[in-house]
Amino acid sequence: MHANISHQFRRFSSVLLRFLSSLALIAGGPAAMARPAELSGSAKSVIEQFLMNQANGLPGKVSIRIDTPMSGALPACDNPEPFLPNGARLWGRVSVGVRCSGDGSGASSWTRYVPAYVAVVANYYVASRPLNAGETLSAADFEVRQGDLCALPRGVITNPQQASGMIIANRIAPGAPLRQELLRNATVILQGQNVRVLAQGAGFVVSTEGRAMTNAAAGATIQVKTQAGQMVSGIARADGSVDLPN
Incomplete structure (x- = not known):
């Protein structure tokens, strides 16, 4: 009986192995793994220049790859006109519209979408280093890296001046990208604080005293x-005073 169970188990394992191998060929075969061919023809340079x-x-540094659409190569056109669909993001994977209005000699007009x-x-x-909520960032708290911004979270900090002096809003692990949504401006005015109010015009500056009605960070509107x-x-x-609009 044990021999029969062992035989059935080996048979089941063999069938399962062949099944999984078939799935691997379907999902990971050369045809599935091959990258789309790059677009050829005169429209390619027009699209590249448009995206640049x-x-x-x-x-x-910006680099661009333009692939052939799944529908195939673009029809011939003397003056292809690229455009970005409404709401399309400018970087990363984009779909570029290309329209051709025909040449007036009977050639039909068309519109295609090209992946890039x-x-x-x-x-x-x-x-x-580990950064905790409430800490004030200094230049010693972050370091520079280089990479494709399209592969990083949105709002990643690309200028050190965007980070210095900011307050950590949520804990940031070492090596994690600094993002704008994880930082907030330092509070420079506290509610109830006496502040100097400045009104400037052509050739004059008027100053008076007042009391802040709310907290405010540098650059924020305050009453x-x-x-x-x-x-x-x-x-x-940043110095704790308040500028009135002209």
Whole structure:
């Protein structure tokens, strides 16, 4: 009986192994793993230039790969017009629209969507030690790394001035990227604090005293009650004073 059970087990194992091998061939075979072919034809350079123009001003070095759509190569067109669909993100995996209005000689117009990948390799900043909520960041608390920003979380810090002096809002592990949503501005004015209120114009500066009605970080809007009892709104400065709008 034991021999029969052992035989059945070996037979079941053999069948299972063949089944799993078949799945591996289906899911991981050369056809499934092959990358899409890069786009060929005159439209490729037009799309590349369009994406480079769109990416102008992004931090770091931009590189672009344009793949052939699943529908196949683009039809011939003398003046292809690339465009980005509404709401499309500028970097990472994007779908670029290409339209052709025809040449007036009977050629039909068409619109196709071309897959592309826009990589942005740049410096970004990570925590150099465990950072706890409430700590104030200094230059010694983070270090520079380089990588594709498209593979990193949104809001990653790419300029050290975006981090220095900021307050940690949530704990950040060593080596983790600094992100804007994990930081907040340091409070420079406390509710009830006496502040100097400045109004500036062409060739003059007027200063008065007031009391802050709320806490405020540098650059935030704050309401102040002046000594005359008037409520005014201004911008909190890093030195603890308040600028009134012109």
